[in-house]
Amino acid sequence: MISPADYECAVLEKLRLDFHRVAVSVHGTEGSHEHRFLGRFSLVKRQLDAAAYRFGDSRPFLIADAKRHKTKVDVKDTEAFIGMVDDIGADIGLLVAPVGFTAAAVRRAAAAATEVRIMTVKQALTYKWLPLARQIYPHDWVFRKELALAVRLLHKKAPPEDIIGALEPVAFDEWDAFVAYALRHHQTEAFSFLRSIVSHHDDDGWRFNALNHLIQSGGLDACTTAEILAHELDPEIREFIEKEST
Numbered sequence: 001m002i003s004p005a006d007y008e009c010a011v012l013e014k015l016r017l018d019f020h021r022v023a024v025s026v027h028g029t030e031g032s033h034e035h036r037f038l039g040r041f042s043l044v045k046r047q048l049d050a051a052a053y054r055f056g057d058s059r060p061f062l063i064a065d066a067k068r069h070k071t072k073v074d075v076k077d078t079e080a081f082i083g084m085v086d087d088i089g090a091d092i093g094l095l096v097a098p099v100g101f102t103a104a105a106v107r108r109a110a111a112a113a114t115e116v117r118i119m120t121v122k123q124a125l126t127y128k129w130l131p132l133a134r135q136i137y138p139h140d141w142v143f144r145k146e147l148a149l150a151v152r153l154l155h156k157k158a159p160p161e162d163i164i165g166a167l168e169p170v171a172f173d174e175w176d177a178f179v180a181y182a183l184r185h186h187q188t189e190a191f192s193f194l195r196s197i198v199s200h201h202d203d204d205g206w207r208f209n210a211l212n213h214l215i216q217s218g219g220l221d222a223c224t225t226a227e228i229l230a231h232e233l234d235p236e237i238r239e240f241i242e243k244e245s246t
Contacts, residue, residue: 001121002068002121002124002125002128003068004066004068005031006124006125006128007066007068007098007119007121007124008028008029008049008050008066008068009030009127009128010066010119010123010124010125010126010127010128011028011049011050011064011066011096011119011124011127012026012028012029012030012049012050012064013127013128013130013131014119014127014130015028015050015052015062015064016130017127017130017141017144017145019052020141021141023054023055024052024053024054024055025052025053025055026050026051026052026053027050027051027053028048028049028050028051028064029047029048029049029050034047035047035048035049035050035051036048037051037059037060037063037088039084039087039088040087040088040089041086041087042087046084046087046088048060048063048064048065048088049063049064049065049066050063050064050066050094051063051064051088051090052064059088059089059090060088060090061090061091061092062090062091062092062093062094063084063085063088063090063092063093063094064093064094064095064096065081065084065093065094065095065096066096066097066119067095067096067097068097068098069097069098069099070099071099072097072099072100072101072102072105073095073097073099073100073101073102073105073116074101074102074104074105075102075104075105075108077105078095078101078105078108078109078114078116079108081093081095081114082108082109082112082114085112085114092113092114092115093112093113093114093115094114094115094116094117095109095114095115095116095117096116096117096118096119097116097118097119098118098119098120098121098124099118100118101116125152126145126148126149126152127145127148128148128152129148129149129151129152129155130144130145130148132148132151133147133148133151136151136177136178136181137173137174137177137178139173140171140173140174142171143169143170143171143174146166146167146169146170146174147167147170147174147178149166150163150166150167150170150178151178151181153166154182154186154189154190154193155186157189160189160192160193160195160196160197161196161200163193164193164196164197164201172209175209176209179193179194179210179213183213183217187217187219190217190219191214191217191219194210194211194213194214194219195210195214195219195224197210198210198211198214198224198228199227199228199231204234204236204237207232207234207237208234208236208237208240211228211237211240211241212240225241228241229241229242
């Protein structure tokens with residue numbers, strides 16, 4: 001499960017991922033730090049889960065609100081959010097919930113040009129790990145979502161094949177940074193993940209890189225070596241193993 005605060009954080013991180021290529025900054029409530037903006041009618045500072053600003057503008061053009069409800073968001077909550085969008089003076093309002101919205105809420109949102117979207121708990125749990133994914137590989141955003149999913153699976157001690165599946169589309173540099181992080185902070189799970197690649201992956205490049213990490217980190221024992229040599233057909237990998245094990 002995910003707490004309301006973590007769900008709000010996931011919406012904020014999702015917007016940061018969506019807007020990273022354009023001239024937009026995204027701010028929001030994070031932990032004890034509340035992001036507030038003065039309402040033009042209420043004249044009080046309204047707490048915002050997430051807000052997107054065009055560079056040079058002091059007023060957000062988009063605000064988002066996360067509703068971590070166990071049931072569908074109703075028209076009353078939707079109208080309250082529409083009122084806040086108007087008070088802030090934003091052009092776009094985005095209401096996000098894990099379960100969805102009642103038919104009345106959807107109709108009311110459409111009439112006010114407010115967007116409603118479903119972000120499942122599973123999706124939110126992945127987006128929650130985006131800040132750590134940025135730390136692991138800060139140079140590029142292309143595979144940020146996949147990297148965040150792999151980090152989430154690593155932390156929950158998911159089966160190695162699930163982590164491998166999350167990383168299949170990821171470029172080598174991001175993959176290499178993930179493995180280095182896993183070996184530093186979750187060595188047991190990292191060894192299991194790498195041994196599974198060496199033993200079962202059909203790509204010889206994956207097997208070779210995983211094998212190299214195992215050797216460099218001391219994770220290749222005699223039993224694993226014998227098991228690999230029993231079925232490895234690639235001559236370069238066999239030569240590499242035999243050289244390193246002598």
